[in-house]
Amino acid sequence: SPDILLNLTLHQLHFLSSEYFQVSAPHRSVLLTGLPQHQNGMYGLQHSVHHFQSFYNVKSLPVILRNNGVYTGIIGKYHVAPRSVYDFDYFKTGPIQQVGRNITYMRQLVRTFLQNAKEKDTPFFLYIAFFDTHRGSWNPEDQRKNGPFLNLWGDGGQGHGRIPDWEPHVYDPDKVLVPYFLPDTRAAREDIAAMYTSFNRMDQGIGLFMEELKASGHLDDTLVMFTADNGIPFPNAKTNLYEPGQGEPMMISSPLHTESWGKVGVSRAGKEGVCKSDRFGSTMDFTPTILDWFGVKYPSYNLNGVEARLTGKSLLPLLDNPSDPRFDHVFSSHDFHEVTMAYPMRVMRDDRYRLIHNLNYRAAYPLATDLYGCPTFQDILHRTTTGQPTHWFKTLDQYYYRDEWELYDLQADPEELHNLAYNPDYHHVFAKMNKTLFSWQEETNDHWRCMPHSILLGGQCHDMHNHE
């Protein structure tokens, strides 16, 4: 939908590639450490009763950069812990709506950060974490007042306040694109239209920040990277690791590759474009990429008795060779969203197949509060319980109850409805991917790697004989 992301796709700085990306929960810890969540300890949400946190001796990107003379900053949502691990010199993480959706306020913070860096005369690393396009409150009354994506907040309407630099765009529900994994209903269309406005507010903010970067004189020597932390907050996407959950936008703008500036990047599923890459990057690649950019050595240290090394790769080689064959697969790892939602999954995706291991497959897939409360899901629930057609591509039962292993041929079955994991014709595919996935789990000290049918003791899996 290029009309809602003008700055992201057309701004003169944007973007080399648009790419499939790992989502790891919580993604932020993975981006900032280069280690999967099962290795860095940030197994689920940080806030409130969830209260997950990384291990005290994890080495994060901002701390490594600071130790190498780089001025570091965060503007926006923090959502990691502890502060000693995830520390930044410039730390503006609240109030959350102001630093995450008020693009005028955020622009001022960006300006201050860049001025500070100029005064210090050091290289800088700025991490901007929008709260857009997260949903607002699950509460129906709040949703009526401010829109399901807080898309009315700051639009100048009665009781909404006004974000001075924002030109609110309203989208026609009849004209939005309804992806295959959502029902084509009035409820879903209105929900998607509200999300478009949230997308567009973020996009306008990015435009403002790029102006600040230009004004600071650093347009020509700054690497800009963009991604999202999970699939869109709709069923089958956010918290899931099917394609709409694992596949995220990823864009890089490099000042060493100005020939691609101003060209429209397209998704690998989409149309041709000069900026296209059909390779796979991962959230785990951010830390190695940025360390590579600054010429800083990769960390390697003892974590829970095992050597922790970055298993991601620098993406910079992809800028010269968008077909670099080394980027042919990615892994994802998920244990919790909310602490009540234990549903560990381990995933490998290559250019043809996706393999998912659901460790708590016997239980119903758990629902995040924001996904349960969203208008689209409420409509699916209501239609299911009243016996009306849902217009959805799955039944609720299919959505809740999953096989232990899922293997999909994304070429023949892009909607991932035909599980091949138990099909003997695909045994070689399954076995090969499973072996690669398990090797990565071993390499990253994944304590879930023997679950659910065996137990990890002395580095080996021991059978529990709990197959029914």
Place this chain on the structure above:
Amino acid sequence: SPDILLNLTLHQLHFLSSEYFQVSAPHRSVLLTGLPQHQNGMYGLQHSVHHFQSFYNVKSLPVILRNNGVYTGIIGKYHVAPRSVYDFDYFKTGPIQQVGRNITYMRQLVRTFLQNAKEKDTPFFLYIAFFDTHRGSWNPEDQRKNGPFLNLWGDGGQGHGRIPDWEPHVYDPDKVLVPYFLPDTRAAREDIAAMYTSFNRMDQGIGLFMEELKASGHLDDTLVMFTADNGIPFPNAKTNLYEPGQGEPMMISSPLHTESWGKVGVSRAGKEGVCKSDRFGSTMDFTPTILDWFGVKYPSYNLNGVEARLTGKSLLPLLDNPSDPRFDHVFSSHDFHEVTMAYPMRVMRDDRYRLIHNLNYRAAYPLATDLYGCPTFQDILHRTTTGQPTHWFKTLDQYYYRDEWELYDLQADPEELHNLAYNPDYHHVFAKMNKTLFSWQEETNDHWRCMPHSILLGGQCHDMHNHE
């Protein structure tokens, strides 16, 4: 087995009552806060990759006591976090075997603590956390060397070192009592005999500490309480909340009730005795009891947006009236042992019935590494897979796969083999206990209380329609 617990049962200070006790995982946080684990945030093990911790603003017993002029100390296993919440003036928590099994070293620490208290001339609170009777390493070679309970460690044998004050007792496997929930096999008998030695080492340690207390002149004005943090480390007990897991020894020696000193306390399931109480105490009662003893006001504060109050009761009234009718039921709450072992349970036990709600009941019951590796369980596994009789009271399948709800009549069915939860004749019992349990979950801000079939939103449960 009075012969292995002479000091616990016969020492002149011991003990008013021997009682059934809640085990909450991790129990230590419950004992030290008066809040169940689901409320204080210590949802599972603290060490290594598990990494659970309580909320930063929880008010713990030692910190409340310190703020009221009491000198506080810990000797032994810590296993809670963060330190800011669980802080003690005198802090001796390692090396773990030395402060948890070396009774000579522990005695010296007790002496130092009591001398410090004397110099400060303040009341004191000392928390002694034995590592006995925890198992040693799961590793078979370590078990051969030091015994499965480190029962050979410090016994003066080749390579074992020697604990000067310990007179090691060795028990004859042929003469140990094999409880109904363990198989009467050679493997189990040897395992139990090793545990007896560990019991006895702890018991001798308690005798030494009581001598120190006497020497300090505080025998006549000190309240002494004893309990265990979980059932014995055998199947159906530790990590479980059946009777052998929820029911723990609990003894109190009060200097205001010297008439019971030197009398043998007996368990509620056992024979008559002057020290007996047939009422129920809970780990959650320790904090209110000790605050009551010191005349300190109970805490009440905001925790995750809800008022946190102690839901346990002071046990001191039981010392005057061992039949106090208010102590007629207890609750237990378990979410995790190891972080990979998500198996939340909520339990209510009254003088007739036990009700268990298994939230992840569809999954196999997970095994702790020490329970998997123990000789008794390895023998059960081996016998099961080779088709030999296990001599166990359950099959592995029964043990792994549990009903969502379990209701047992402990009078008619003390071994808890006949689930009445789905028996219409017991619907009134089920409904009444479920209501009482749920009220307590609401009162303690239990975020799991709507699981597994609904979701907590705005303080209410909303149906997920995930019943198959």
